[in-house]
Amino acid sequence: MTKAAIARISLDDLSRNFKEVEPALTKQEAIEEANRCLYCYDAPCIQACPTGIDIPTFIKKIASGNLKGSATTIMSANPVGASCARVCPTEELCEGACVLNSSTKPIMIGNLQRYATDWAIQNNQVLFKAGKKNGKKVAVVGGGPAGLSAARELAILGYDVTIFEADEQAGGLNTYGIVSFRLPKEISYWEVEQVKSLDVEIRTNTRVGEDISVEEMMREFDSIVLAIGMGQVPMLGVEGEDLEGVYDAIQFVKDTKTKPILNDLIGKRVVVIGAGNTAIDGATCSVRLGAENVKILYRRTIEEMTAYDFEYEFAKQDGVEFRWLTAPKRIIGDENGRVAAIECIKMQLGEPGADGRRSPIPIEGSEFIIKVDAVIKAIGQSRYTSLIEKFGLEHNGGVVKIDLNSFQTSNEKVFACGDVVFGKGQGEAMVVTAAQQGKLTAHAIHRQFSESMAEATGNQ
Amino acid sequence: MADLRINLAGIESPNPFWLASAPPTNSGYQVQRAFEAGWGGAVWKTLGDPILNVTSRFAAVSFNGQKVAGFNNIELITDRPLEINLKEIYETKKKFPNHAIIASLMVEPQQEKWHEIVKRVEDVGVDGLELNFGCPHGMAERGMGSASGQVPSLVEKQTYWVKEVAQTPVIVKLTPNITDITVTAEAAVQGGADAISMINTINSLAGVDIDTWNTIPHVGGKGAHGGYCGPAVKPIALHMVGECARNPRINIPISGIGGISNWQNAVEFLLMGATGVQVCTAAMHHGFRIVEDMIEGLNHYLDDKGIASVMDIVGKSVPKYSDWGDLDLNYKIVARINNDVCINCNKCHIACEDTSHQCIDMLKDENGRSILRVREEDCVGCNLCSIVCPVDGAIDMVEIPSELPPMTWNERQAAVGAIACGVDSVKK
Numbered sequence: 001m002t003k004a005a006i007a008r009i010s011l012d013d014l015s016r017n018f019k020e021v022e023p024a025l026t027k028q029e030a031i032e033e034a035n036r037c038l039y040c041y042d043a044p045c046i047q048a049c050p051t052g053i054d055i056p057t058f059i060k061k062i063a064s065g066n067l068k069g070s071a072t073t074i075m076s077a078n079p080v081g082a083s084c085a086r087v088c089p090t091e092e093l094c095e096g097a098c099v100l101n102s103s104t105k106p107i108m109i110g111n112l113q114r115y116a117t118d119w120a121i122q123n124n125q126v127l128f129k130a131g132k133k134n135g136k137k138v139a140v141v142g143g144g145p146a147g148l149s150a151a152r153e154l155a156i157l158g159y160d161v162t163i164f165e166a167d168e169q170a171g172g173l174n175t176y177g178i179v180s181f182r183l184p185k186e187i188s189y190w191e192v193e194q195v196k197s198l199d200v201e202i203r204t205n206t207r208v209g210e211d212i213s214v215e216e217m218m219r220e221f222d223s224i225v226l227a228i229g230m231g232q233v234p235m236l237g238v239e240g241e242d243l244e245g246v247y248d249a250i251q252f253v254k255d256t257k258t259k260p261i262l263n264d265l266i267g268k269r270v271v272v273i274g275a276g277n278t279a280i281d282g283a284t285c286s287v288r289l290g291a292e293n294v295k296i297l298y299r300r301t302i303e304e305m306t307a308y309d310f311e312y313e314f315a316k317q318d319g320v321e322f323r324w325l326t327a328p329k330r331i332i333g334d335e336n337g338r339v340a341a342i343e344c345i346k347m348q349l350g351e352p353g354a355d356g357r358r359s360p361i362p363i364e365g366s367e368f369i370i371k372v373d374a375v376i377k378a379i380g381q382s383r384y385t386s387l388i389e390k391f392g393l394e395h396n397g398g399v400v401k402i403d404l405n406s407f408q409t410s411n412e413k414v415f416a417c418g419d420v421v422f423g424k425g426q427g428e429a430m431v432v433t434a435a436q437q438g439k440l441t442a443h444a445i446h447r448q449f450s451e452s453m454a455e456a457t458g459n460q
Numbered sequence: 461m462a463d464l465r466i467n468l469a470g471i472e473s474p475n476p477f478w479l480a481s482a483p484p485t486n487s488g489y490q491v492q493r494a495f496e497a498g499w500g501g502a503v504w505k506t507l508g509d510p511i512l513n514v515t516s517r518f519a520a521v522s523f524n525g526q527k528v529a530g531f532n533n534i535e536l537i538t539d540r541p542l543e544i545n546l547k548e549i550y551e552t553k554k555k556f557p558n559h560a561i562i563a564s565l566m567v568e569p570q571q572e573k574w575h576e577i578v579k580r581v582e583d584v585g586v587d588g589l590e591l592n593f594g595c596p597h598g599m600a601e602r603g604m605g606s607a608s609g610q611v612p613s614l615v616e617k618q619t620y621w622v623k624e625v626a627q628t629p630v631i632v633k634l635t636p637n638i639t640d641i642t643v644t645a646e647a648a649v650q651g652g653a654d655a656i657s658m659i660n661t662i663n664s665l666a667g668v669d670i671d672t673w674n675t676i677p678h679v680g681g682k683g684a685h686g687g688y689c690g691p692a693v694k695p696i697a698l699h700m701v702g703e704c705a706r707n708p709r710i711n712i713p714i715s716g717i718g719g720i721s722n723w724q725n726a727v728e729f730l731l732m733g734a735t736g737v738q739v740c741t742a743a744m745h746h747g748f749r750i751v752e753d754m755i756e757g758l759n760h761y762l763d764d765k766g767i768a769s770v771m772d773i774v775g776k777s778v779p780k781y782s783d784w785g786d787l788d789l790n791y792k793i794v795a796r797i798n799n800d801v802c803i804n805c806n807k808c809h810i811a812c813e814d815t816s817h818q819c820i821d822m823l824k825d826e827n828g829r830s831i832l833r834v835r836e837e838d839c840v841g842c843n844l845c846s847i848v849c850p851v852d853g854a855i856d857m858v859e860i861p862s863e864l865p866p867m868t869w870n871e872r873q874a875a876v877g878a879i880a881c882g883v884d885s886v887k888k
C-alpha cells in the first residue's frame with residue numbers, strides 16, 4: 001500500500017474512512033464555476049446526458065441564486081439527480097461533451113449538480129406535486145433508480161402508484177450498492193422521500209411472488225413496471241467458494257452501508273475477483289476497513305476492464321494492486337474452514353468472443369498461490385429469472401425482452417426498465433440510464449392510457 | 461406562487477419583465493419568440509421615419525475575461541417601413557393579447573408629426589407608447605432622441621403633444637446624458653406623461669484598437685460615439701430610478717432599465733421604485749430563454765418572503781434612500797478579520813495601508829503564522845478591505861454601539877445654527 005493511501009485511511013476510526021471523499025463545492029466555488037459556464041444554446045452537455053437535464057439552465061440558476069429552481073430543473077429531468085451528481089461518469093457524459101474542452105477546461109457539471117441538489121436536501125425542499133388523479137393504478141416492482149424514476153413520473157401524471165420493495169429501504173443500488181464514500185445513503189433517502197411526497201406508497205420488505213402474488217398484482221393494477229434490477233454475484237464455480245471469508249461484493253458493500261463497521265479486516269490480505277465498478281468498490285471498501293493488502297484479480301487486461309477510468313484511478317490511489325490475466329482456480333481453506341490462500345492461473349487472450357472481447361485462455365502449468373484472508377467475488381450479477389418467469393415474460397437469459405420504444409414486455413400490461421432489461425445488446429448499466437428508462441416507461445404507460453382514452457371517447 | 465402581474469400606469473402584463481426597445485424587438489418574429497419564452501411585455505424597436513444603418517454597430521467591453529460587462533451600440537431606430545412594423549405589431553398582439561406591446565416612438569419635434577404617428581400605432585392596438593427621448597447617437601445629431609431629451613422644455617412640449625391625441629398610457633423614456641435626470645423627469649410629468657422609463661444608453665466609446673488606432677467599433681476606419689448599456693451601467697440606472705422615485709414631484713410610475721441581467725437585479729430596481737423592468741443586453745448575450753430563471757427566481761424570492769404580489773415590493777427601499785446630509789454621523793462599523801477563513805493574500809492590508817486609513821497590521825500569532833488584525837480604534841469603517849477581500853466570510857464589517865445618539869449633518873448644522881442665532885440674539 002502506498003504511503004499516501006495509508007495517510008488517508010484511519011485505522012483508529014474506520015467509520016471515518018466511509019465519509020464522502022469528494023468535498024462539496026463552497027458557495028464561492030460554485031458561483032465562480034457557474035459563472036464560467038457559457039450557457040450554450042442547444043448545448044452538447046444536454047445531448048450527452050442520458051436524462052437530458054437542461055444543464056446550462058440549472059447552472060445559470062446557481063449563478064443567479066435561484067437554487068430551488070436549479071434543483072427543480074435537475075430533478076425534473078432526473079428523479080435521482082442528486083445521486084447521479086455523485087456517481088455519473090461525468091467525464092464520459094456531460095463534462096466530456098462540454099464545449100470548453102476545446103478551449104480551456106470543462107465546467108464541473110457534476111459538482112455543480114451536487115451543489116444545487118445538496119441545497120435542496122439541506123433546506124428540506126419538496127420540489128414536485130402529484131398530478132390530479134386519473135383513476136389508474138400502477139405497481140412498480142423494485143424501488144431502485146429505474147423504479148423510483150418511473151413512479152415519480154407516473155405520480156406527476158396523476159397515476160396511483162405503489163412501489164413494491166423487497167429491501168428494508170427503497171433506493172436500490174443508490175441506497176445499498178454504491179459505497180458510502182461516493183454516495184451516502186442519506187442522499188438516496190431524500191430522493192425516495194421526494195417520490196413518497198407525491199402520494200406514492202412504498203411497501204418495503206415486500207417480495208413480489210412471496211408476500212404478494214403475481215396474480216393478485218395483475219388483478220389489482222392497470223399496469224406493472226418491472227424494475228427489479230439484478231441479484232447477487234453468481235458463483236465462481238471453483239473449489240472452496242463456501243469457505244468462511246469468501247464474500248459477495250454486493251453484499252459486502254451493502255454491509256458497510258447498513259451494519260456497524262467491524263474491525264475484522266484490519267491488517268488482512270484481500271483479493272477481489274473481477275474488474276468492474278463493483279470490484280473496485282469491494283477493493284476500496286476493503287482498504288477502508290483496514291486491509292493491509294488488496295489485490296484485484298482479473299482474467300483479462302486493463303483494456304477489457306469495465307470499471308470507469310476514474311474508479312480505476314481512485315483504486316490505484318487507495319493502494320489497490322491489479323493483477324491482470326489472472327483467474328482463480330481454487331480457494332484454499334485452513335483447518336478451521338477459513339480462507340487461507342487462493343490458487344490462480346495466468347491467462348492469455350485468444351480470439352474475440354461473441355461480445356467482441358478477446359476471451360481469456362488459461363496458460364497450462366502457470367498456477368501460483370497467493371496467501372489471502374478474504375476473497376471478494378465481483379464477477380457480475382445474477383438475474384431474477386424465476387420472478388421474471390412468474391410474470392410469464394419472454395426473456396433472454398434473465399434479460400427481459402422489451403420493445404425498445406415502449407418498454408413493453410411480452411405482456412402488454414407489464415413494462416420493464418433498468419438493469420432487468422440490461423444486457424444481451426439492450427440498454428446500458430448506469431444509474432442515469434436506469435433513471436431515463438424509468439421516465440420513458442412512465443411516458444409510454446401514459447401514452448397507452450391516453451390512446452385508450454381517446455379511443456373510448458372516439459367510440460362514443 | 462406569487463402574483464407576478466404588474467400594472468404600470470394602466471398597462472398590464474403577466475410579469476414585470478419586458479424587453480426594452482432595441483434590436484431584440486425589431487420584428488414580429490422576434491417579439492413572438494420572446495413572448496413564447498415567457499417575457500411579459502416588449503417595447504417595440506423605435507418607430508419613426510425609417511433610417512439607414514451602418515456596419516459594424518456593436519462593441520462590448522470585457523472585464524478580466526468576463527464577456528459583455530458593458531455594451532455599446534451605434535445602431536439607430538428601426539430601418540423597416542412603418543407599415544410593416546404596424547402589421548407585425550397587429551399580428552403579434554392578436555396572437556398574444558395578454559402580453560404588453562408598447563410602441564417606442566421618435567419623430568422630429570413637431571406637433572403634427574407626433575399626432576400622426578401616435579394615431580397610426582394606436583390604430584393597430586398597442587397597449588402603450590414610449591417616447592424615445594434618449595437615444596444618444598445618430599438621431600441626436602438630427603435633433604431627436606437625447607438631443608430633445610436633454611432640453612426639459614422640449615420634453616414637456618412633446619409629451620404634451622402626444623397626450624393631446626393618445627388614447628393609451630404614455631411612457632417617457634429619459635436619457636441619462638444629463639446632469640440631473642429629475643429635471644427632465646419633472647418636465648415629462650408637466651407634459652402629462654403617465655409614466656417614465658430610464659435609463660436610455662450613456663454616451664460612450666467602447667475602446668480604441670491600440671494596433672490599428674481605430675475606434676471600437678469602427679465603420680471603415682472611422683468611429684462615432686455610441687450608447688453604453690449592460691451590467692456596467694446598472695448602478696447609474698439604479699441611482700436615477702431612486703432619485704426619481706423619492707422625488708415627490710415625480711409621482712408617476714417608473715419602468716426601470718439599465719444592466720438588468722437576472723431576477724436579483726430586477727428585484728433591486730423594483731425595491732428602488734420601478735414598477736417593472738426592461739431588459740436588452742442580457743437577452744442579446746444569452747437569448748430570450750433567460751427570462752425563465754428571471755420569472756422563477758422572482759417567484760421563489762417572493763414565496764420565501766411570504767409576499768403575495770410583486771407589486772407589494774415596489775418602492776420598498778425608497779424610504780431608505782436619502783441625501784448624505786440625512787445620514788447618521790454617529791453610526792460606526794469596523795472591519796474584523798477572521799484569520800481562520802483568511803487565505804493571507806494581504807490585499808486588505810495593502811489597500812488600507814496605501815489608500816485608506818493604515819489600520820490593518822500584518823502580524824504573527826504565537827505559532828509564528830501570519831495573521832492580519834484591524835486596529836479598530838483607527839478603522840473608519842470604509843468597507844475597502846472587505847471589498848478587495850477575495851474570500852467569503854474572511855472580513856466582517858461589524859457594528860460598534862455608539863455612545864452618542866444618532867445625529868445627521870443636517871441636524872448638526874441646524875443645532876449649530878440655533879446656537880449661533882442664540883449668540884447673535886444676545887449680542888442684539
